[in-house]
Amino acid sequence: MFDYDAILNSLLNPNLNKQQLAKLIGTQSTQFTSERTKLKNNYSDEDLISAYTSFYFPTNALKLEFLTQNLSDEQISAISKTHILDIGTGPGTYVFSASELFPDALSFTGIDESKLMLKQANKLNDEYFKNSKIGFSESLPLVDDAPRTIIFGNSINEMGMPAAFKIIKRYKPKFIICIEPGTKEVFKDLLALRKKLLLIDYKIQYPCMGQGSCPLQNMDDWCHQSIKTTLDYELESLSQVAKLDRKVMPATIHFYSFDEEATSTESSDKARLVRLKRNVKHAYLWEVCTSENKVITLEVPKKLFKKKMLKQLDGISSGLEVSYTVAKELENDTFRVKDIEIEID
Numbered sequence: 001m002f003d004y005d006a007i008l009n010s011l012l013n014p015n016l017n018k019q020q021l022a023k024l025i026g027t028q029s030t031q032f033t034s035e036r037t038k039l040k041n042n043y044s045d046e047d048l049i050s051a052y053t054s055f056y057f058p059t060n061a062l063k064l065e066f067l068t069q070n071l072s073d074e075q076i077s078a079i080s081k082t083h084i085l086d087i088g089t090g091p092g093t094y095v096f097s098a099s100e101l102f103p104d105a106l107s108f109t110g111i112d113e114s115k116l117m118l119k120q121a122n123k124l125n126d127e128y129f130k131n132s133k134i135g136f137s138e139s140l141p142l143v144d145d146a147p148r149t150i151i152f153g154n155s156i157n158e159m160g161m162p163a164a165f166k167i168i169k170r171y172k173p174k175f176i177i178c179i180e181p182g183t184k185e186v187f188k189d190l191l192a193l194r195k196k197l198l199l200i201d202y203k204i205q206y207p208c209m210g211q212g213s214c215p216l217q218n219m220d221d222w223c224h225q226s227i228k229t230t231l232d233y234e235l236e237s238l239s240q241v242a243k244l245d246r247k248v249m250p251a252t253i254h255f256y257s258f259d260e261e262a263t264s265t266e267s268s269d270k271a272r273l274v275r276l277k278r279n280v281k282h283a284y285l286w287e288v289c290t291s292e293n294k295v296i297t298l299e300v301p302k303k304l305f306k307k308k309m310l311k312q313l314d315g316i317s318s319g320l321e322v323s324y325t326v327a328k329e330l331e332n333d334t335f336r337v338k339d340i341e342i343e344i345d
């Protein structure tokens, strides 16, 4: 998506070598996953911010691209008529990503409480992106009637769901995009936010196919997306030195619109792929969530696909939409399908 060399040249400390970056990324990764009380340490000096920017910025940015691949042209055009506000922007991850994916949007503003992250974001814009519609700030804008899309990118997870909900209630954005870590804990938090948003007239447009309660809410299970990437050679090599895989990135991605903007995709034979449950000789068993918010299993015969397609389906990503026709109801909420459509790219 971005020119990786240009990013490396615009790091707050562009003199760190691959080994130094990988070591810092390793320390950060531990703090993100197991030492969460020390999270703020991750943003405490220019070297750590540079490491974050060299690794998480270009890879996280791809998650917004994944979401847009699952939105309709109408939804993309409606987002393009708003001001985009990225809260917890870090080095500008979703501001820069949005500026490429929604180039006609009215403006792009990144908000962050970390001065160093903002310094890094401004450096990237001054030296590489050079986009005058982009700005960064430590404080939220004045509340007014401007049409907005608010993006929370790995930040609800840090500020807490109640703080994010408070911001949403203040600004009443037309669209809300949450891109958070793909963990069970975060999923539960985002489900609580989903419940609150549906009560104040937001409609969930992705990944749920319907507006009912989530079938996983009282279960020890969670719904997330697995995003497959092809990385720049240097970035791939950095991920190998850091021993952190970014070829498949789990994420919890939710997209809402305020009710009048709803462009609902509800349909009885459409569903969202939750996971590939089993891959047996003659069929795939796909767990999907339907427009009635029910989790069912589709038995998809392999004979429905060409050989080349089967290779891709063996490593299919969660979060894609499928349209199908049922041939036969089997046991345990399992349905054999007679035809199926799925868009992989």
Ligand SMILES: C[S@@+](CC[C@H](N)C(=O)[O-])C[C@H]1O[C@@H](n2cnc3c(N)ncnc32)[C@H](O)[C@@H]1O
Binding pocket: 043, 056, 057, 060, 087, 088, 089, 090, 091, 092, 093, 094, 111, 112, 113, 114, 117, 152, 153, 154, 155, 158, 159, 163
């Ligand atoms: C993990 S980083 C994510 C950066 C970027 N959005 C991304 O996904 O690559 C989380 C960012 O949220 C910021 N943050 C956390 N709590 C915040 C708050 N209450 N207000 C503003 N920014 C916050 C942190 O300073 C940090 O830069």
